Amino acid sequence: xxxTVDDELWSAVGDxxxxxxxxxxxxxxxxxxxxxxxxxxxxRQAVAKHLGVLDRVGLVRATPSGRERRYQVxxxxxxxxxxxxxxxGASWDARLRRIKQIAExxxxxxxx
Amino acid sequence: xxxTVDDELWSAVGDxxxxxxxxxxxxxxxxxxxxxxxxxxxxRQAVAKHLGVLDRVGLVRATPSGRERRYQVxxxxxxxxxxxxxxxGASWDARLRRIKQIAExxxxxxxx
DNA sequence: GAAGCGAGCAACCGATGGTTGCGCGTGCCG
DNA sequence: CGGCACGCGCAACCATCGGTTGCTCGCTTC
Numbered sequence: 001x002x003x004t005v006d007d008e009l010w011s012a013v014g015d016x017x018x019x020x021x022x023x024x025x026x027x028x029x030x031x032x033x034x035x036x037x038x039x040x041x042x043x044r045q046a047v048a049k050h051l052g053v054l055d056r057v058g059l060v061r062a063t064p065s066g067r068e069r070r071y072q073v074x075x076x077x078x079x080x081x082x083x084x085x086x087x088x089g090a091s092w093d094a095r096l097r098r099i100k101q102i103a104e105x106x107x108x109x110x111x112x
Numbered sequence: 113x114x115x116t117v118d119d120e121l122w123s124a125v126g127d128x129x130x131x132x133x134x135x136x137x138x139x140x141x142x143x144x145x146x147x148x149x150x151x152x153x154x155x156r157q158a159v160a161k162h163l164g165v166l167d168r169v170g171l172v173r174a175t176p177s178g179r180e181r182r183y184q185v186x187x188x189x190x191x192x193x194x195x196x197x198x199x200x201g202a203s204w205d206a207r208l209r210r211i212k213q214i215a216e217x218x219x220x221x222x223x224x
Numbered sequence: 225g226a227a228g229c230g231a232g233c234a235a236c237c238g239a240t241g242g243t244t245g246c247g248c249g250t251g252c253c254g
Numbered sequence: 255c256g257g258c259a260c261g262c263g264c265a266a267c268c269a270t271c272g273g274t275t276g277c278t279c280g281c282t283t284c
Contacts, residue, residue, distance in 0.1 A: 049242085067262070157274075
């Protein structure tokens, strides 16, 4: 029942803005800091910082082109992150079910 | 394809220490700030603060008893959180699959 | 009643997410 | 070709947050 989640990855997807960023990148097939910031309630610089951390953990890749810097999602990495995410969810789900069973067992014992 | 996750809940569960806290509470069937802090790499006060935020979002409940303050998980709420978590995971998973299909379609079109 | 333990409160520190302001390079267009 | 506009990066600054230390308060126990 490990909690051993890649902490970098988790905290990267932990931020709501970064989740929206990934979503926008997936939906639009890429984008730059400026274009993305127009669809978000934060400034370009904030978006740039977020793209920086997503880049560092490998969830996105940047390709400079002229004066622009186009980012796109590294799907394999994101798939890894999603897998970890759902594994944590699953482990808690399992534990909750176990707890519930125990509780019910106690309940039954008390009633009899 | 909403990203509309209860942000309070998500950020509460987002912190690794808080996840471990929930895990310990589930495993031990409850605990106090001091006992929990002994099993974690942080001080009692830090644990107390975390329990505070978990309490505010309703994931745990506290029952004062003498000079102690025993916390336990509100399983229904945690179940809600886990559900949201896995729903986000699932939505990304779905989107990734769609993107992949599109990519493969383009690939096929290019080859023909 | 005194000692000890659990909890709460306050001050402080470092990291982080956000902002504004600026300067630099690139690209477009008179 | 020269200038303007746009996209980006850098730096300074601010608020919030997670963490610590140090203290006080209150229950419990001897």
